[in-house]
Amino acid sequence: MSAGVDRGPEKTVFEKGSPGRCGLDLPEPGPLPLDAKLLRADLEGFPEMSEPEVLRHYLRLSQLNYSAAADFYPLGSCTMKYNPVVNDKVAGLEGFVASHPYAPIELVQGNLRLLRELEEWLVEISGLASVSLQPAAGAQGELAGIKIMRAWHEDQGKPRSKVLIPASAHGTNPASAALCGYDCVVVPVGDDGLVSADAVREFLDDEVAGLMITNPNTLGLFEPAMGEITAAVHEVGGLVYMDGANMNALMGVARPGDMGADILHVNLHKTFSTPHGGGGPGAGPLAVTEQLEKYLPSPRMVEKDGKLDWEYDRPDSIGPVRSFYGNFGILVRAWAYMKACGGDGLTEVTRMAVLAANYLRVRLEQDYDLPCDGPCMHEVVFTDKKLEGGVKTLDLAKRLLDYGFHAPTIYFPLVVQGAIMIEPTESEPLETLDEFADAMIAIAREAREDPGKVKSAPLNTPVARLDETRAARHPRLVWKAEESA
Amino acid sequence: MRYLPHTPTDISHMLATVGLESVDELLVQVPANLRAQQALGLPDGCPEAEVLERAGELSTSNSILPSFQGAGCYRRDVSSVVSAVLSRAEFATAYTPYQPEVSQGTLQACFEFQTYVALLCGLDVANASLYDGASALAEAVLLSLRVGRGRRRVLMSAGVHPAYRAVTETYLRGSGDTEVELIGLDKNGRTDADLLERALGDDVAAICTGYPNFYGVIDDLGTASRLARRCGALSLSVTSEPLALGLLRSPGELGADVAVAEGQGLGLPISYGGPGVGLFAARQQYLRQVPGRLVGETRDSNGRRGYVLTLATREQHIRRERATSNICTNQGLAALAVTTFLGLAGRKGLRKLAALNTARAHQLAERLASEAGLAPVFSAPFFNEFAIEVPDSKHWFENCVQHGVVPGVRVADLEGSCADGGENRVLVTVTEVNSDADFDLLVSTARQSMAA
Numbered sequence: 001m002s003a004g005v006d007r008g009p010e011k012t013v014f015e016k017g018s019p020g021r022c023g024l025d026l027p028e029p030g031p032l033p034l035d036a037k038l039l040r041a042d043l044e045g046f047p048e049m050s051e052p053e054v055l056r057h058y059l060r061l062s063q064l065n066y067s068a069a070a071d072f073y074p075l076g077s078c079t080m081k082y083n084p085v086v087n088d089k090v091a092g093l094e095g096f097v098a099s100h101p102y103a104p105i106e107l108v109q110g111n112l113r114l115l116r117e118l119e120e121w122l123v124e125i126s127g128l129a130s131v132s133l134q135p136a137a138g139a140q141g142e143l144a145g146i147k148i149m150r151a152w153h154e155d156q157g158k159p160r161s162k163v164l165i166p167a168s169a170h171g172t173n174p175a176s177a178a179l180c181g182y183d184c185v186v187v188p189v190g191d192d193g194l195v196s197a198d199a200v201r202e203f204l205d206d207e208v209a210g211l212m213i214t215n216p217n218t219l220g221l222f223e224p225a226m227g228e229i230t231a232a233v234h235e236v237g238g239l240v241y242m243d244g245a246n247m248n249a250l251m252g253v254a255r256p257g258d259m260g261a262d263i264l265h266v267n268l269h270k271t272f273s274t275p276h277g278g279g280g281p282g283a284g285p286l287a288v289t290e291q292l293e294k295y296l297p298s299p300r301m302v303e304k305d306g307k308l309d310w311e312y313d314r315p316d317s318i319g320p321v322r323s324f325y326g327n328f329g330i331l332v333r334a335w336a337y338m339k340a341c342g343g344d345g346l347t348e349v350t351r352m353a354v355l356a357a358n359y360l361r362v363r364l365e366q367d368y369d370l371p372c373d374g375p376c377m378h379e380v381v382f383t384d385k386k387l388e389g390g391v392k393t394l395d396l397a398k399r400l401l402d403y404g405f406h407a408p409t410i411y412f413p414l415v416v417q418g419a420i421m422i423e424p425t426e427s428e429p430l431e432t433l434d435e436f437a438d439a440m441i442a443i444a445r446e447a448r449e450d451p452g453k454v455k456s457a458p459l460n461t462p463v464a465r466l467d468e469t470r471a472a473r474h475p476r477l478v479w480k481a482e483e484s485a
Numbered sequence: 486m487r488y489l490p491h492t493p494t495d496i497s498h499m500l501a502t503v504g505l506e507s508v509d510e511l512l513v514q515v516p517a518n519l520r521a522q523q524a525l526g527l528p529d530g531c532p533e534a535e536v537l538e539r540a541g542e543l544s545t546s547n548s549i550l551p552s553f554q555g556a557g558c559y560r561r562d563v564s565s566v567v568s569a570v571l572s573r574a575e576f577a578t579a580y581t582p583y584q585p586e587v588s589q590g591t592l593q594a595c596f597e598f599q600t601y602v603a604l605l606c607g608l609d610v611a612n613a614s615l616y617d618g619a620s621a622l623a624e625a626v627l628l629s630l631r632v633g634r635g636r637r638r639v640l641m642s643a644g645v646h647p648a649y650r651a652v653t654e655t656y657l658r659g660s661g662d663t664e665v666e667l668i669g670l671d672k673n674g675r676t677d678a679d680l681l682e683r684a685l686g687d688d689v690a691a692i693c694t695g696y697p698n699f700y701g702v703i704d705d706l707g708t709a710s711r712l713a714r715r716c717g718a719l720s721l722s723v724t725s726e727p728l729a730l731g732l733l734r735s736p737g738e739l740g741a742d743v744a745v746a747e748g749q750g751l752g753l754p755i756s757y758g759g760p761g762v763g764l765f766a767a768r769q770q771y772l773r774q775v776p777g778r779l780v781g782e783t784r785d786s787n788g789r790r791g792y793v794l795t796l797a798t799r800e801q802h803i804r805r806e807r808a809t810s811n812i813c814t815n816q817g818l819a820a821l822a823v824t825t826f827l828g829l830a831g832r833k834g835l836r837k838l839a840a841l842n843t844a845r846a847h848q849l850a851e852r853l854a855s856e857a858g859l860a861p862v863f864s865a866p867f868f869n870e871f872a873i874e875v876p877d878s879k880h881w882f883e884n885c886v887q888h889g890v891v892p893g894v895r896v897a898d899l900e901g902s903c904a905d906g907g908e909n910r911v912l913v914t915v916t917e918v919n920s921d922a923d924f925d926l927l928v929s930t931a932r933q934s935m936a937a
Contacts (some may be wrong), residue, residue: 009790010589013828015596023564023829027915033847034866038703040734045604046713046832054828055566058594058821062575065590069574075583082488083578092568095544100554101758102894104886110546111757124526128652136616136759139801139813143656150659159659175801175811179627181660184806222514252525254515273488276580277818278591279613279778281760296875297655319655322760323557323619323648323747336540342530345486350506352491358511359499375503375511397584407584412802429490430499461586463791471783471795475772477610478600479782 006462010060014479017049024395030089035192044153064462066406068276072432076379076409076421077218078168079270080246081353087273087333091191096332101324105309110326112308114303117468118335119285123249125346126264132296133325134341138245141284142176142212147318148263148288149210149239150180155316156237160209163241164233168197168219168413171239173212173243182209183442189415193219193372204232210239215259216246216415218421219372220357220379223256230260239263239292247271248425249354251376252347262289272334283330298322351377352426356433363437371416379423387444389451393418396443398465399457403439486530492573520845523886551923552891553849555870555914556699556899557618557646557725558758559750563826567752570721570825571818581778581814585793586785589874591817592792595780598824606733606744606766618747619649622693622723623656624765624776624810625743629691629719630663631774631809636690636718639665642676642709645697646725647899653693663690667702674702674863674872681712689718696722697729699844700912702863710740712897715847719743727751727764727863729868731830732839737765752826753819762819773799776810826915831936838917842869846915849924853913857932860911870897870914875935878909 015252032039066073073080075438087155090098099108119411121133135141146163153159163177166187174184190196200211211233215223223229230240242261248271250256256264269282276282288296298317299310310325341349359372361380369385384393397407397420409421424433444453458464489500500506512520552560569579575590582588583594595613602611615621625641639657641650650665657663666684671677676694694709695702710720722736724746730736735746746760767775773796781795801808830838846869853873854860861871866921870893875881878895885892893913 010593012600013824014592014600017831022831022834023566024831024834026834026837026841029837029844031844032840033844034703034732038733038866039518040607040732040738043604043731043832043835046831046835047828048831049828049831051564051566054825055569057828058570058825059573061590061593061924062570062573063590064588064593065575065579066584066587067575068578068580073578073580075580078580080578080580083574084488086536088572090536090540093540093544095547095549097754097756098549098560099547099905100552100560100755100891101558102554102556102898103891104883105582107548107550107886107891108757110543110712113546114543115562121527135686136620136816137813139811140616140620143811147655147659170813171800171802171805171808172811174806175804175808178806178808179656179660179811192934198528224514224516227516227519248548252521253512254519254521258521275577276819277816278580278588278594278821279814279817281616281762281816281819282814312557318658320648320651321620321655322652322759323617323646323761327759328757329754329760332540336536338527339536339539340530340533341486341488343525343527345530346527347525348486348489351512352489352496354511355491355496355499355503355508358503362503375514377514398586401584401587406587408722409583426489430495431646443537457584462589463586463789464785464786464787466585466791466793467783468793468795471781471793472798475561475610475795476782477596477772477779477795478603479596 013047013057014045017047019048019088021048021050023049023051023054034394035231038331064370071404071406072428073406074422074424074438075406075409076423077245079423079425081425082271082427083273083275084337087336090336091329091332109308112301116308118331121338122266122285122287126249126287127257128264129290130293130296131285131287133331134297134322135265135284135286136322136327137282138265138267138284139172139176140321141286141479142172143179144177144286144297144318144321145241145263145265146180148292149241150293151318152239152292152338153209161207163209164200166213168217169214170218170243170245177212188261193221195223195229195234197225199255200229201232204236204361206236208236208238210241212241212243214243216249216377219381220376221372234456245270246378249350251350252365253350258476262292268330268334273337274330274333274468281327281330283327289458312347347428356424356426358455359433360422360437364440367441368468379421382420384418388448391447391451391454393420395454395457396420399454400439401458402460405436405439491593510612550889550891551926553893553913553915553919553927555892556894556912557747559726559753559914560755560918561750563674563752564829566829567822567825571822574693576821577818582794585791589791592780594821594824596782596792599780600822601824601827602764602766604935605730607737608744608766609769610772611766612775613780614815615765615777616816617761617763618725618745619652621745621763621765622649623653624654626691626744627722628771628774629721632719632771633690636688637663638689639663639691640668640681640684640689641665641704642694642698643667643669644676644700644702644704645693646695646699647721649723673865674700675704675865676709678708685712685716687716689716693721696724697868698724700863700872701867702865703733703868706736706739706741726868728839728842731835732843748823752822760816760819762816762823774809777812778815820907841917845919846870849915852924852928853931856928858925859931859934869916870912872910872912874909875911876909881934882911885930888930890930892927892931
């Protein structure tokens with residue numbers, strides 16, 4: 001970090017600056033046309049800083065972060081791949097950033113053409129009929145998708161009451177289903193980490209609105225019974241929602257639509273290389289079958305006489321889930337990635353992602369417990385069972401930070417104890433994969449020989465282990481002079 | 486492919502380690518009947534120069550004209566410092582700070598963001614952001630329904646941005662029997678207090694007020710809050726131009742229990758409407774019902790100050806179907822833009838920028854009234870946008886565009902709005918970006934288009 005210099009904690013902006021400084025030069029506004037009783041007295045608490053102070057503050061904060069650009073970031077289920085720099089350049093083109101969402105349609109045909117191409121490419125990759133680019137994130141795509149499921153059932157006569165969700169699912173799945181008024185029924189996962197058609201059949205009846213399934217699942221395994229499962233759900237009149245968080249394993253290999261998925265969201269910030277931004281903005285486009293197209297969020301893009309336009313009059317639509325048309329700047333980045341890679345490139349991406357995960361699987365399986373044997377897709381899940389000296393997954397994660405690697409996703413999926421979920425992605429060179437494997441193996445050895453060291457990790461990070469209990473017990477969510485440490 | 490590092494030698498080595506001869510052997514996990522039958526039908530990949538060329542063609546086929554469009558998405562002069570900070574890969578390519586020890590940059594920036602949002606809204610706590618202003622309102626309404634157990638009516642001012650109302654309806658549809666009742670505006674452009682009072686009842690969970698409202702009018706949030714209190718409902722303040730909060734009395738001061746806003750106008754480009762960022766602040770007593778990520782201050786094992794994600798037991802990855810929201814992350818980088826922007830503007834600058842916006846908007850309003858005969862429709866005080874009414878707005882609007890200026894937003898073009906007979910209304914927005922030359926162009930074109 002920052003050439004190895006420890007500057008101590010960076011003060012907040014609220015402790016910096018000095019009265020009279022300002023990072024904006026503005027003309028005098030003249031007399032205010034508003035009655036004083038409408039106005040606030042002051043912006044008490046706001047800092048007063050010059051431009052260079054602000055820049056320095058945030059550059060210093062940036063240096064306290066691990067990032068996928070600078071470090072290996074094998075966070076399972078998050079697909080922390082390379083985010084091409086050119087994507088940002090494209091998204092920053094003046095014609096895009098300066099276009100207004102309510103601009104007359106003839107002034108923004110370039111935007112719509114780009115969005116149309118992106119829709120078409122996602123249709124091809126998903127094997128489904130239509131795509132809405134509106135959802136702002138995967139979880140919002142799920143929400144829209146389950147709303148569509150509900151709307152469809154209502155049109156069949158009744159909304160039904162239950163959604164089946166395998167135990168290995170992301171937490172957003174049950175949360176989204178609940179938000180749409182459904183009871184969540186957990187389908188157990190077999191010892192092999194897979195959902196069997198029989199396990200699903202056990203819960204199927206005419207109250208089941210559908211199934212939400214992630215494939216490959218969160219153990220990194222392809223669900224081989226997917227075809228049988230989707231057929232069984234369809235047989236009782238249910239729909240299949242597929243969580244496309246793991247599409248990086250499928251491009252050019254298999255298409256959700258061909259497997260019987262009716263509704264799918266994809267995360268552009270995972271598979272399609274848009275930056276994760278420390279938590280967003282992402283994008284969660286939604287793909288559906290032809291029979292569900294009419295329910296997609298409004299407005300929908302339509303083409304008339306070679307001119308693209310937004311159609312708001314969509315009586316069957318679930319309505320909009322977001323203002324305007326989605327996270328356009330993110331959609332542009334994904335377009336640039338797909339344009340650069342092409343169909344063959346994306347297929348190669350998937351193949352290399354799968355190879356890299358399997359390479360790590362084999363390199364680590366002597367030292368780490370693999371709860372599900374055999375090949376994996378784009379990610380591999382281990383547990384801490386083989387670690388000695390009482391070292392747990394959390395300790396391993398913290399120790400990895402000392403070795404200069406971001407930790408894998410830990411304690412997820414919940415179906416295995418002490419999960420260590422590693423997703424290397426396709427963009428890491430072999431040397432990095434080896435260095436990471438070497439570090440993992442070295443930590444397993446440390447656990448045997450000097451477990452105390454592992455348990456006291458991290459030792460080389462800007463701060464040591466943080467007291468999360470204290471944070472939750474006495475929440476300090478905003479800065480206050482008198483309270484701060 | 487330039488994004489892929491693996492040479493044939495690397496691939497052979499990896500395959501040999503795995504004990505296989507080809508990647509295809511790994512993919513047999515996918516049963517043959519589920520395998521793709523043909524190659525992906527996408528165009529061929531291309532070098533960077535070609536990506537830029539095609540993107541350039543598309544972006545330049547847009548036309549960027551002098552414009553008075555706002556309506557929830559505001560042009561603003563933003564310091565290059567903001568884009569410099571956002572382009573730091575340490576911020577842009579990190580993810581949710583699951584490992585706080587190596588994510589202090591993101592976490593501290595979120596903590597600063599929360600502090601700014603709470604200060605702006607005059608409320609106790611704020612979250613680390615939601616997707617946008619519209620979904621933030623939906624989440625606030627859901628909060629009010631959780632807090633007001635059994636209450637099932639939501640009183641929604643017609644002054645709340647129509648897109649926010651529509652998104653809220655989508656979120657509510659199919660989940661219980663909640664009814665959203667639209668409360669019309671009075672002739673001055675404020676929520677009609679009489680209608681609001683008549684709609685009160687002990688089954689009302691929330692009263693939602695645009696502040697400033699969709700027509701730019703500084704609505705009477707204080708009265709709405711008082712009426713909310715009278716029937717035990719929450720007062721929700723909804724802002725789509727967040728700059729206004731730098732000048733106007735804060736929602737908290739006016740009795741709001743929850744304040745939501747779109748943050749785009751504080752540092753983000755308009756970018757065809759996204760990404761934006763939802764601001765969400767609340768009184769302390771609703772903290773455990775707040776949706777989304779929260780960052781809290783704590784200490785490390787050496788007693789040093791640090792930040793972590795906290796109160797995660799509200800969230801989907803712990804609570805699953807009983808979470809306060811299904812949201813997984815926040816809008817990290819967009820929130821960072823807001824944080825950086827507010828640091829540059831600071832205590833004096835933000836107020837001054839807001840004052841400049843309102844002063845300029847009033848100058849234009851006066852000119853349109855005196856020189857083109859187009860007075861604002863509503864008489865109540867406004868911030869930086871106001872509605873005018875023109876005969877045959879479609880024709881008038883098109884005429885202006887042909888003359889090279891976008892005069893505003895035709896209210897009739899917006900989804901779900903215009904319930905109150907305003908099909909000839911045009912919402913005109915002024916920010917610091919609009920020059921005197923833009924004013925001249927609009928005023929002269931407006932006058933000619935009236936005559937045309």
